[in-house]
Each structure stands twice: as C-alpha cells, then as structure tokens.
Amino acid sequence: MSGAVRHLYIHLPFCAHRCGYCDFVTVVGRPGLHEQYVDALLAELELERAMLAPQLETVFLGGGTPTFTAPDALRRLLGALPPAAELTVEANPETVTPELALLLHESGATRVSLGAQSFQPHLLQVLGRQAGPDDVRRAFYHLRDANFDNISLDLLHGIPGQSASDLERDIDEALALAPEHLSYYELEAKPGTRFTHAHGAELARQAEAMEGYFELVIERLAAAGYRWYETANFCLAPAHAGGRDLRAWHNLAYWLGRDYLGLGIGAVSTLGDRRRRNTPRLSRYLAALGTGELPEREIEALGADVRAQERLMLGLRLDEGLPFADAEAALDRAALGRLERLGLATRRAGPDGPETLVLTARGRRLGGAVTAELLA
Amino acid sequence: MDLKRIRNFSIIAHIDHGKSTLADRILELTKTVTGREMREQVLDSMELERERGITIKAQAVRVEWKGHELNLIDTPGHVDFTYEVSRALQACEGAVLVVDAAQGVQAQTVANAYLAIENNLELLPVANKIDLPQSNPDAASRELAELIGGDPEDVVRVSAKTGQGVEAVLDAIVERIPPPAGDPAAPPRALVFDSAYDQYRGVVAFVRVVDGTFRARDEVRAMAQGTRFETEEVGFFSPTMRPADSLGAGEVGYVITGLKDVAKLRVGDTLTAQARPAAEPLPGYKDVKPMVFAGLFPTDSDEYPQLRDALERLKLNDASLSYDPETSQALGFGFRCGFLGLLHMEIVRERLEREFDLDLLVTAPSVAYQVETLTGERLEVHNPAEMPAERERVEEPYVRASIVVPKDGVGQVMELCNERRGRFDHMEYPSPERVLLVYELPLGEIVFDFYDQLKSRTRGYASFDYDFAGFREGELVRLDVLVGGEPVDALSLVLHRDEAYGRGRALVDRLREEIPRQMFDVPVQAAIGSRVIARETIKAKRKDVLAKCYGGDITRKRKLLERQKAGKRRMKQVGAVEVPQEAFLAVLNLGDDKR
Numbered sequence: 001m002s003g004a005v006r007h008l009y010i011h012l013p014f015c016a017h018r019c020g021y022c023d024f025v026t027v028v029g030r031p032g033l034h035e036q037y038v039d040a041l042l043a044e045l046e047l048e049r050a051m052l053a054p055q056l057e058t059v060f061l062g063g064g065t066p067t068f069t070a071p072d073a074l075r076r077l078l079g080a081l082p083p084a085a086e087l088t089v090e091a092n093p094e095t096v097t098p099e100l101a102l103l104l105h106e107s108g109a110t111r112v113s114l115g116a117q118s119f120q121p122h123l124l125q126v127l128g129r130q131a132g133p134d135d136v137r138r139a140f141y142h143l144r145d146a147n148f149d150n151i152s153l154d155l156l157h158g159i160p161g162q163s164a165s166d167l168e169r170d171i172d173e174a175l176a177l178a179p180e181h182l183s184y185y186e187l188e189a190k191p192g193t194r195f196t197h198a199h200g201a202e203l204a205r206q207a208e209a210m211e212g213y214f215e216l217v218i219e220r221l222a223a224a225g226y227r228w229y230e231t232a233n234f235c236l237a238p239a240h241a242g243g244r245d246l247r248a249w250h251n252l253a254y255w256l257g258r259d260y261l262g263l264g265i266g267a268v269s270t271l272g273d274r275r276r277r278n279t280p281r282l283s284r285y286l287a288a289l290g291t292g293e294l295p296e297r298e299i300e301a302l303g304a305d306v307r308a309q310e311r312l313m314l315g316l317r318l319d320e321g322l323p324f325a326d327a328e329a330a331l332d333r334a335a336l337g338r339l340e341r342l343g344l345a346t347r348r349a350g351p352d353g354p355e356t357l358v359l360t361a362r363g364r365r366l367g368g369a370v371t372a373e374l375l376a
Numbered sequence: 377m378d379l380k381r382i383r384n385f386s387i388i389a390h391i392d393h394g395k396s397t398l399a400d401r402i403l404e405l406t407k408t409v410t411g412r413e414m415r416e417q418v419l420d421s422m423e424l425e426r427e428r429g430i431t432i433k434a435q436a437v438r439v440e441w442k443g444h445e446l447n448l449i450d451t452p453g454h455v456d457f458t459y460e461v462s463r464a465l466q467a468c469e470g471a472v473l474v475v476d477a478a479q480g481v482q483a484q485t486v487a488n489a490y491l492a493i494e495n496n497l498e499l500l501p502v503a504n505k506i507d508l509p510q511s512n513p514d515a516a517s518r519e520l521a522e523l524i525g526g527d528p529e530d531v532v533r534v535s536a537k538t539g540q541g542v543e544a545v546l547d548a549i550v551e552r553i554p555p556p557a558g559d560p561a562a563p564p565r566a567l568v569f570d571s572a573y574d575q576y577r578g579v580v581a582f583v584r585v586v587d588g589t590f591r592a593r594d595e596v597r598a599m600a601q602g603t604r605f606e607t608e609e610v611g612f613f614s615p616t617m618r619p620a621d622s623l624g625a626g627e628v629g630y631v632i633t634g635l636k637d638v639a640k641l642r643v644g645d646t647l648t649a650q651a652r653p654a655a656e657p658l659p660g661y662k663d664v665k666p667m668v669f670a671g672l673f674p675t676d677s678d679e680y681p682q683l684r685d686a687l688e689r690l691k692l693n694d695a696s697l698s699y700d701p702e703t704s705q706a707l708g709f710g711f712r713c714g715f716l717g718l719l720h721m722e723i724v725r726e727r728l729e730r731e732f733d734l735d736l737l738v739t740a741p742s743v744a745y746q747v748e749t750l751t752g753e754r755l756e757v758h759n760p761a762e763m764p765a766e767r768e769r770v771e772e773p774y775v776r777a778s779i780v781v782p783k784d785g786v787g788q789v790m791e792l793c794n795e796r797r798g799r800f801d802h803m804e805y806p807s808p809e810r811v812l813l814v815y816e817l818p819l820g821e822i823v824f825d826f827y828d829q830l831k832s833r834t835r836g837y838a839s840f841d842y843d844f845a846g847f848r849e850g851e852l853v854r855l856d857v858l859v860g861g862e863p864v865d866a867l868s869l870v871l872h873r874d875e876a877y878g879r880g881r882a883l884v885d886r887l888r889e890e891i892p893r894q895m896f897d898v899p900v901q902a903a904i905g906s907r908v909i910a911r912e913t914i915k916a917k918r919k920d921v922l923a924k925c926y927g928g929d930i931t932r933k934r935k936l937l938e939r940q941k942a943g944k945r946r947m948k949q950v951g952a953v954e955v956p957q958e959a960f961l962a963v964l965n966l967g968d969d970k971r
Contacts, residue, residue: 009927024928186923188923188924211917212918214918214921215918231921231922231923232924254930260927262928266928267928268927268930270927270930275930275931309937313937314930317925338952342895342952344895365919366895366917366921367920368920368922369895369917369940370895371937372940372941372944373944375938375941
C-alpha cells in the first residue's frame, strides 16, 4: 500500500550551541541521545510510510545542525530513507570535514545547503556563529572534493553593524565560490528575543541605511547569472549550469502548495486539509515513539479559504507566479487593479499555458505589503 | 404659599469654591435629606458631573427653614452655559456668592457676580473653607465687598465642609433676599429655566411661576415657540420629585409636559394657560446658537449607527447640542456637531465615549464663520472644508475674555493674548495681589489650546471666563492639507493669514512622521487655495518581505499577513494612501505640543 506524498522533511535538532538569532527547534548538548533520536525518527517513518509515494521527489534534512548528528547515527538514518530524486542536507561549516562530506555523498545526499551567513568575522561574531570565514570556504571545498555538484550557501543581510561594503564583500566572497544556489535572507530580529534586546537599537538606527541591501543583493546576483526564482532564493540560471534547473525542489514544493510529511520534533506536515506539528519536546517525542506510539501533535484544519490564501501567498513568492485560476479564490480584484496600475503586479498570458499572476521585480521586493493588499 | 414666605436663590461660585458642598449642608441642615440619604453632592446626579466637579443641568430643590419655603436653584458653573445660568438666575431674587477664602475672587466669581447683578439679584457674599489653615477670610471678605460694592462685615464666613456658619447663611437668605413679586390673580406665567428628558414621562420643565397658578391637567402654551401641551403633573423636588396640587406665584417646581422632544420646549420660554393667556411673555428668551463646531467620527466606521443613536439620546436632554451628518473622504461618515463652547464639547465627547462606549475621532474644533460670497450671498460656515476659496469677506466670532491672574503673571497673559490676536480692553485690581484683565479675542483662537496655554504659562493660577462679543471681519484663509495630491477634508483649517505658514509647516512635518511609507512616493502639502506653502515627500518603501518561508513557517507567515491585512482595514484611505488613525490623532492634537 502506498500514498501520494512525495516530499519528506526530517528534523535533526542537535546543535553544538544555539545562535542568538535562531528560532528553530534545537537541542543543545544531549550527545547520548542521537542514536535514540534516529531510532525514533525511523519508527515515526514506519508509522507514516503508508502515506508516502514509493518514489519520493525530495527529502530534506534540516535542523538544528543535521551534520552535528553523530556520524554513525546520521549514516544509519540516511541509509534507511526511501529513495528520492533530490536529497538535501543542511550543514554548518565547522562540522564539514572531508569524512563527513564523503559520508553524505556516499549515503545518497545530492545537495548540501551550507549555513555560511556571512564572510565577515565581526558579523559572524554578532550572530554568534562558531565558524569563521575560512571554515566556510574550507567546508565548501570539502563538499566539492566529495563530488557535490549542487551546493547552496545560506547568507544573511541586515546584520547589526553590517555596512554596505560589508555586504558587497560578502557577495564577492560568495560568488567567488560559484555555488549552484544561494539563499539570501534578511535577518529577522524577533521582538522579545535576547538577540533583539542586544542589537535592536543598532538595527533601528541602521534601518534606513539597510533599505537598499535587498535590492543590491538581487542586482548583484542577477548580474552574476543567478535566477531570482523566489523572494530570498537564487540559483544559477540554466544557461550558466549546462541546462540544469537548480532550484531547490524541496522548498519549491512548499511554494507550489504541495503536500509534505515532516518527521522529528517540531516538524510540520501539510496533508490535504490538515496541517500538523509534532511536539517540540524531545523527551515526549522519544517516549512516545519508544513505545511505538505517534508523538503528540497540534492539528490545524485548513479550510478551502485558508488553502486558497496560502496558495496565493506562496505562489507570489516565485518569479513564475501562479496560475490566475488558482489565485482567483483569495484575490481582491480591486486591489489587483490598483497594484497593476502601480506596476507592482501583472497578469501574464502564457502562450502555451494558462494566464498567470506574477509580481514585477519591484512588486516582489514589496511582496509582503503587496500580498497583504491582494488577499481578499 | 404666601409670597412673603418664599425665597428663591442660587448659589454661584468659581469652580471648586464649594458650591455643591454648601448645597449639601443646606439639604442636611433643613432635614430635606436624612443622614442616611445623604451622599456627596446630592444635586449632581450624573456620574460625570461628580467626577468633573461641575454641574451640567440646573435643578431646583425646595427646603424649609424657620417657616419659610426656600427654593435652591442650582446653576451650571461654567461659561459655556452662560445662557442657562442667566435663565436660572432670572428665576431667583437672590444669589449666594461663594468664594474660597484661600483663593479669593476668581474669573468666574467676577463673571457670575456681574451676571447676577445684571439680573437684579440681591447678592449674599459668603467666604467658604474658613477651616483651611491657608484661608484668609478677611482678605476674601474685602475682595467680595469690593466686587459687589458692599461692606466686608456683611460677608458670611462658613465652612461648608464642617457645617460651621451654614445656619447663618440660611438666616441671611431669609432676612436679606427679598420675597418674589408677582400677581397670584393674574393670568398664569412661568419661566422655563431648565428642562430634562425622562424616557417614560417625556420632557420635564423646571419652572419659576411668576403670576397665577399652574395645576395638573391644565392646557398650557409655550409663548415663544407656540408649543401646546396638557400638564400631566406639577410638583417640586425635595430632593426627589414630589407631586403637588399646584404651583403658585413665586414658587419653583417642575411641570411634566408629556412632550417627546426637548427641542419643543426651550429654556427661557414662558408658559401660560391656554384658557387665560398672559398678554406678554417674560423677557429674555433667546435661541442659543452653538459657537464651536467639530466633526465627530467613529474610529470604527461600523459604529456610525451607534454614534447617531447616542447623539439622538444626548440631544433629548441637551437642546443646545446640534448635529448634522457629515461625510469626510478621509474619516468616513460622522457628524458635524455644534457646541456652546469648548467645555460643552468635551462633556459631549466624554459622555459619548463613556456612556455609549464609542471610540471617536474628533476634528480640530472650529467656530461659526459668517461669510459673504462674491455674489453677495451670506453663509454661515461651520466646517472649514466648506469655506469658499474665494469670498468677499469673512467675519469671525469674538469673545470678551475676563482673566484673573496673580500680579506676576500679567506679562505672560498679555503676551499670550497678543499672540492670539487679542485686543486689550482694560485692567482691574480686585485685590492687591490679583489683576483682572479684559481682552477681546477671536473665539477661533480660544478653541485652539488657549486655556491650556493660559494655565501652563501662569503655573495654573490664572482663571478665565468669556462672553460672546459679536462678529468681526478678519484676515482669514483656509488652509488645506493634501496627501498624495488629495485634500484631506478633515484637516482643513480656517485661520489668520499670518499663522498659516507656521501651522502648515507643522502639519506637514507631523504627517510626514506619522504616515507610514507606502508602495509609492507620497507628497504631503499644505496649501492656501492653489498655492502650496509647505511640502514634504514620504519616500516609497524599498522592501517589505517576509524573508523565510518554508514548510514550518507557512501558518505563522499567513497569520502575519492576516494581521497586516487587518491593520490595513483600520487605516483610513486618502486617495490611494493609507493613513493610520494615529496620524490624524497626532495632527489633530498638534496644538497640545506645538506652541
């Protein structure tokens, strides 16, 4: 018996330490629990296997720091996963040794997403990152040496204290490595966090200076042959990549509104009209699966209206937009008219396909406000 | 009751000088209320009145003292209600003029004393709060005697709080205030000096009978307005409603009219019998006109019907409140309301917010302008947005302001009055320490934070009262505010030409700070006609994205967008520009911090 879900997310929460700005479910310390956690993941996978298609399109190991997981446990997990066309593993530079790179490659990983964040020592320090710029470059070379031909770099802009020339240097350094893919996020300083407490004032002071950073990133990467295919994601355009489509297919599944199954603590699944989130508590998760039970889950019912809203919200993040027919249900027509007149959104008739709704480049830079406006 | 045994009087005082406390002691001493019934300030029935320490609606209470019927007519203590005060005073033969012996004569003491003298009342001066260690009854007595032209020896010294001297006040009322004159046999006439609305019984008129007698089931006519009704009941308050067989000449009481609309029976009108009408009404009726206007808009436009209902209900008890529907492009549906003055406006606004639980946006108060158009037509303009751009002439209302201030504050007050286009009239010295300044000032300058400025520049020591003094021509212009090229009607102002640049600049600067950046450049301008006198640009924002959005983030991001969307719904739309309520509030409150 098999199901139709073709995208699998696996959460590996362990980290050497917690970075100040991070808001993911992470576990620091507890090295003795890695094996037990992998057991639990595999048990959860068994319980849910029926809903997965026999051939998956994508698997994504996220964290935490998946590459901080004890190598034997990691190898065992990777070996037990169902086959998939794309298998991405997130990695932190300081954990990527030649051995680990080989382990990943031999275990079937097709893609690594390397958390560089910045190449400037003072900014890495602000972020509380353990790796230095040399670690980032070294990790990247180890991955190349292990024959990875699809590496993504995660970078941040809007870091407290980041000057425009810091940003330019980061972009230069990143481009020098010629990664297939780049995720370039604006740092989110969430209210009430320690990080914001420490750096909020600095960020507020710099807000105006940092206004143009996002634009700068987009311009520089486009000029270097990268396709700005999602709000914060770039990949080498096929013309520069031997015709390969280097978008992150797993993440694309989210943005296209596909179903996905998430395993591990805090992991989210969206399955038809339900979204559920596993307990973020390690002990409870381990206890449940240790006795063959499903972990506790929060369930969110997704009505047709919510699904339509999400389809619009996610689809507008893409350079391809979304079919107008899919957008219509959640769309404020009058708002669309206004945004078209402002040159922020446009309807594009596909010669060989349905009409699509896309945002213009400026519309995409204002994607949050534009989407809020478009939602009926 | 024999006219000789009736005394009708008011208590008049500057705010907080102890009028209500004295009234309470009188009710206790005459055993009109027992100790158990006694509560602080019995006459101020509304919660709001108690909190503000002022009385909004006049009422009359009958008490007995040594074989005499004493009618205590309570009056509102503030300038906005001068007309009501004067009607209440017209119903009396005398007034107890109370002064706080620690503070001495203040602006309202002067204004009220003059009003009482104009109404030919016998004034009984009282120095109150003699129990306070800082009181100076000798000085207060001298000032009072000086003010009303009498002997300091005649000033009764009391502590309304402890009751000391209050019996002497009652005795003096009987001895010094004359009994009412009037003809019990003449065709009946009664002055309506106040009215209230009861939801079951309709309009209740407070009356002073001058001639003849009124009974239940009489056919009655209001002589000025022509309204006819059958009296359902007559009686008096002591302190609650007591029905009576009749109200005779010289007496004070109430008439239940059965009318369903307070506007049908105006304060100042004369009641007479339909069957045996008087030839002449009592003098002094006038239709009071609102002088101060403001637009009231519900913060949540869905609350428009509630605002309309609330105004209707307030109007039942407050004939001086006027309102007309107003539509503002920026603020939506609301009402342009007319008030007697600033305090009246504040009271109405607070009652709307407190009693009716409404959240309101109130435009900057404006006054009534008399405009002659180029075609010679005469208009009265209540809304700055309706001021014609081209016109022959504009007249604005002026007031005669009395300001009492300690000697060392005179300079500051004169400076303020000069800044506000005041014309000095004269100066008096009610005491060696204090000066009474009389200025003529445009009312439009008073409604713009004058009172706050007066208080802050004199460390709270100045007191202030005013009286309408007629319309005068002025060099007035209409200042418009444009956001994204669209005029924001709710922010238009009429002001003196010389002030336009400064105010325009302040408005534009504040709006630039308050309006969030949009998805396009937004010019903010202040203009007189087509001439822009100040301009700023709110630059378009360059980014607004939710950076990361993966499988685990979708719900949170969706909720963020929903919140962003809900935030937009609370925005007011000016053309394509979204302006938060707070921006309007900030601009409308500009007076609070500008000067």
